[in-house]
Amino acid sequence: MPDLEDLYREIILDHYRSPxxxxxxxxxxxxxxxGFNPLCGDEVVVTMVVDGGTLQDIKFAGTGCSISQxxxxxxxxxxxxxxxxxxxxxxxxxKSMMSIHEAALGESGPDEALEEAAPVDVRTIGExxxxxxxxxxPVRIKCATLSWNALAQGLDELATAAS
Amino acid sequence: MxxxxxxxxxxxxxxxRVVNGRPIVYLDxxxxxxxxxPVLAAMEQYYETTxxxxxxxxxxxxxxxxxxxxxxxxxxxxxxGAPDPAREIVFTKNATEAINLVANSxxxxxxxxGDVVLLTxxxxxxxxVPWLMLSEQLGLELRYLEVDGQGRLDVSALDRKLDGAxxxxxxxxxxxxxxxxxxxxxxDAAHAAGAVVLADGAQAxxxxxxxxxxxGVDFLAYSAHKMLGPTGIGALxxxxxxxxxxxxxxxxxxxxxxxxxxRFLPAESPQRFEAGTPPIAEAVxxxxxxxxxxxxxxxxxxAHERSLTDYALGAIADRLGDDCTVFGPPAxxxxxGVLSLAFRDVxxxxxxxxxxxxxxxxxxxxxxxxxxMRVLGVSATARASVGLYNDERDIDVLIEGLxxxxxxxx
Numbered sequence: 001m002p003d004l005e006d007l008y009r010e011i012i013l014d015h016y017r018s019p020x021x022x023x024x025x026x027x028x029x030x031x032x033x034x035g036f037n038p039l040c041g042d043e044v045v046v047t048m049v050v051d052g053g054t055l056q057d058i059k060f061a062g063t064g065c066s067i068s069q070x071x072x073x074x075x076x077x078x079x080x081x082x083x084x085x086x087x088x089x090x091x092x093x094x095k096s097m098m099s100i101h102e103a104a105l106g107e108s109g110p111d112e113a114l115e116e117a118a119p120v121d122v123r124t125i126g127e128x129x130x131x132x133x134x135x136x137x138p139v140r141i142k143c144a145t146l147s148w149n150a151l152a153q154g155l156d157e158l159a160t161a162a163s
Numbered sequence: 164m165x166x167x168x169x170x171x172x173x174x175x176x177x178x179x180r181v182v183n184g185r186p187i188v189y190l191d192x193x194x195x196x197x198x199x200x201p202v203l204a205a206m207e208q209y210y211e212t213t214x215x216x217x218x219x220x221x222x223x224x225x226x227x228x229x230x231x232x233x234x235x236x237x238x239x240x241x242x243x244g245a246p247d248p249a250r251e252i253v254f255t256k257n258a259t260e261a262i263n264l265v266a267n268s269x270x271x272x273x274x275x276x277g278d279v280v281l282l283t284x285x286x287x288x289x290x291x292v293p294w295l296m297l298s299e300q301l302g303l304e305l306r307y308l309e310v311d312g313q314g315r316l317d318v319s320a321l322d323r324k325l326d327g328a329x330x331x332x333x334x335x336x337x338x339x340x341x342x343x344x345x346x347x348x349x350x351d352a353a354h355a356a357g358a359v360v361l362a363d364g365a366q367a368x369x370x371x372x373x374x375x376x377x378x379g380v381d382f383l384a385y386s387a388h389k390m391l392g393p394t395g396i397g398a399l400x401x402x403x404x405x406x407x408x409x410x411x412x413x414x415x416x417x418x419x420x421x422x423x424x425x426r427f428l429p430a431e432s433p434q435r436f437e438a439g440t441p442p443i444a445e446a447v448x449x450x451x452x453x454x455x456x457x458x459x460x461x462x463x464x465x466a467h468e469r470s471l472t473d474y475a476l477g478a479i480a481d482r483l484g485d486d487c488t489v490f491g492p493p494a495x496x497x498x499x500g501v502l503s504l505a506f507r508d509v510x511x512x513x514x515x516x517x518x519x520x521x522x523x524x525x526x527x528x529x530x531x532x533x534x535x536m537r538v539l540g541v542s543a544t545a546r547a548s549v550g551l552y553n554d555e556r557d558i559d560v561l562i563e564g565l566x567x568x569x570x571x572x573x
Binding site for chain 2: 003004007008013016039040041042043063064065066067069137140143
């Protein structure tokens with residue numbers, strides 16, 4: 001079953017079985033965001049500490065499938081300790097990796113999605129590339145992006161609060 | 164008379180599909196059923212020979228369209244034992260709209276601040292949210308019958324909970340647990356307490372013989388697409404005296420006797436509740452679905468699905484043991500063919516994804532019953548549900564796929 005192996009790559013199963021950065025940071029001082037996937041009832045809680053333009057710490061909690069849980073784990077590993085600019089760039093890259101394929105699969109307005117979609121060089125995203133296989137399964141894209149949307153929302157809220 | 168599943172399967176063109184290189188195993192009838200050729204043919208033939216707007220024209224096809232629409236109404240009513248189908252069946256978009264109709268029309272006319280509406284923990288959102296919305300506006304007291312450890316309604320506190328109740332709204336069969344609720348005693352107690360009873364028949368009507376007089380309810384809501392018919396049409400059966408006293412729900416063409424610039428006179432029920440051009444071809448399809456199910460016989464449908472459910476519960480326990488939990492009552496008279504599964508701690512989305520590789524269609528998620536998920540202590544389940552066209556091979560493939568998911572996520 002090649003397709004399934006594409007989806008459930010070893011890195012994904014590893015992060016699902018042994019999630020990194022799982023739990024909740026004390027809030028406050030950490031900033032806390034909840035994300036919901038109304039389709040399946042999955043919930044994710046992302047807590048983050050931003051200081052001096054850097055994402056100092058991040059944890060995730062909640063329930064979800066292997067894709068949403070491993071994506072959250074991979075995300076936390078990828079963004080912890082990074083500058084906010086780098087984090088935002090990574091969020092854009094990751095979401096564009098998901099949306100290019102959405103457009104190719106005809107799932108969203110193709111013109112709109114193609115316009116946004118900058119080519120993704122998967123070599124720049126390390127282990128996150130393991131989630132590429134998700135795009136062959138359009139209904140699972142929301143699982144993969146759940147924690148990323150929560151992180152983006154959290155950064156936006158912090159930026160608004162600081163301005 | 165037993166149902167001949169091999170012959171029946173030939174009537175459903177979608178069962179010929181191959182997905183992911185495997186013959187489709189359709190186990191999602193609780194979400195929506197497949198359609199047999201006679202239903203598809205009836206709708207196509209209607210569009211090819213008869214299509215016209217109903218209750219309007221005087222030309223031949225318009226008369227025929229009206230006649231076919233109205234005869235579908237009679238069929239839909241006859242199917243659930245309506246004493247006077249022509250007057251008591253309101254066509255809606257689906258069961259959800261039927262319940263919203265009762266909430267907005269009967270509810271606004273009859274409920275006041277502080278009135279009690281009794282629901283249950285096992286309701287689909289379709290039979291929860293309309294009452295929550297109404298309560299936001301009117302300030303109702305919503306009470307709930309609880310679900311016990313075996314997935315049955317706990318009616319021990321029924322009389323106490325009925326105290327002050329004006330309406331009881333309860334599912335005839337759970338879309339998550341498969342529990343077939345014994346509505347008669349609930350309806351009798353509700354009536355004794357002065358309450359009106361609405362049954363959500365979305366799951367029961369497609370799979371069991373349903374007779375509104377035997378159930379003793381006052382309203383029954385159901386959807387065509389779960390009973391071999393098309394999407395886009397459902398029905399509300401209501402007691403004639405209740406419907407006659409209810410104000411209109413949606414306004415527009417077709418639901419009036421007279422309109423002036425400062426007032427209008429509504430039509431009699433059921434036209435009063437059918438504003439705008441109705442789903443005519445869909446009504447024709449619903450009528451054909453009723454005739455198909457009547458020809459098979461609902462007793463035979465239930466017996467077949469009961470035997471398949473017994474087989475599935477037994478085979479899952481034998482082959483998967485403690486790895487697999489099936490929520491809901493054990494095999495029995497009150498157990499319908501809806502199997503909500505938990506497989507170890509594998510998430511239902513992942514289960515469904517692996518099963519898809521086997522061609523097996525199940526539904527992962529909360530099944531529009533989030534309060535019930537919280538009672539069960541899960542965020543979601545993987546739900547396999549049977550129809551008259553399923554057989555034991557379908558269950559065997561389901562179990563094969565579950566075992567593979569166990570290996571993958573082991």
